Each structure stands twice: as C-alpha cells, then as structure tokens.
Amino acid sequence: MRVLNDKVDLEGLIADAVEEGRQVQVVRGGATKAATLEAFSQELNFPEWFGMNLDALADCLDTLARESEGEWEIVWDDAAALRRSDPHAATGIESVLAELDETHKSVHVTIIDR
Template identity: 40%
Template sequence: MTTFLGRHSEADDHLDQLRWLGHDVRVVSGGHDKESVLEAFASDLDLPEWFGRNWDALLDALRDLEGRQGVPIELVWDEARALRQADPEVYRTVVEILEQVDDERSDLNVTVVAR
C-alpha cells in the first residue's frame, strides 16, 4: 500500500519509525520535471547502467531493485510537491509507477512525501 504524507513532522516521524523497525529505507529526492525525476531515481537509488531514463525503464528498474535478504524496502519519494504543482501529469505518472511496483512486490512499500 502506498502511503502519502505531507507535513514535515509527519514524514520525519514515519521515516524514523521505519528505520527503527529495521526497514531498508531508500529516499529519492524531488524533481521538478520528467528528466530531473528520472535522474533523481537513477542517482539516489544507484540504478544500473542499463536504466534508460524513461517510464518503462523506471518500472523495470524498480521491479529489480534489490535489498538486504529478508529486510523490507521502504522506497520514499520525498519532496514530490514541486513536481505535483509544476507538472501534475508527470507527477501522476510517477505515482502510478510507484503504486504498480508497490502492488507487485511484497517486500517493497512506497511512501510519497509532498513537502
């Protein structure tokens, strides 16, 4: 299930709790357009060289994202508010991709933080 958070304290408390529980928390920071969002995912998650900087490649890379054995991954897209305001269509596309991966993988949860 994808979690949506907005307030700073709410998001910080959520992330602190996940870390305390031992989750593998991966944070992707922001982006203001399609290119910068794809670059943020590539760099912040250290995606493989084959990552093609397009929506299909993002979906494939997130499906293949590896974590520590037996430790749930919490994928956090932080600072998503700027993109939601600047380009709602691109924002919705990213959210749809994240929700799809969240639905497909039992070992991965997604949090979208719009601050």
C-alpha cells in the same frame, strides 16, 4: 502506498521504518520529470542503461525489489514540485510506485507531498 503532507517529520519517519526492520532510501524529487527520474537513478544506483522514462523506472525498481533482502521502503520526498510543474509526469511516477508497492509485499512506498 501512502501519501503524506508537508507536515511530516522525515527523520522520524525514517527512524520508525528502520525500527520496524526496513531499509530506507529517500529520493528527493525535482521540479521536472527528467530531474525526478535522475534523482531516482542517483539515489537507487540504477545501471548505466537506465532510459530516463517510466518503463525504465518500473524495470529498475522491479529488479531492485526482486533482489532486495528483507523489507525496503522508498520515500519520494518533495513530490509536490513535480505535481505543480507537470501533473501528468507526477501521476505517471506515482502509478509506477503504486504498482511496485502492490506487486512486492516487502516494498513500502511513501510519497511526501511537499
């Protein structure tokens, strides 16, 4: 898992990942835990039963990782907004993403802290 600052070129980052053979999905975070979880749900097309909590996030991401073919990169953009408003929630989501990155070698996680 890598954490990048606000100076990153998102389009360039995506182009590099695609060139390296990864499917890329960008999740634009929100200023609240609920908004950020909703962004993950919408962007990654989580099932209706998604519970809007960290355990459900971990379950859905794990399922997607196991079912994905090839390399996959999740980019959580605008993570700083949640970090400012709810540091505990931001740390929780980061922990879920770090575990996903460690457990599934075909999954790459990038957090953009802006």
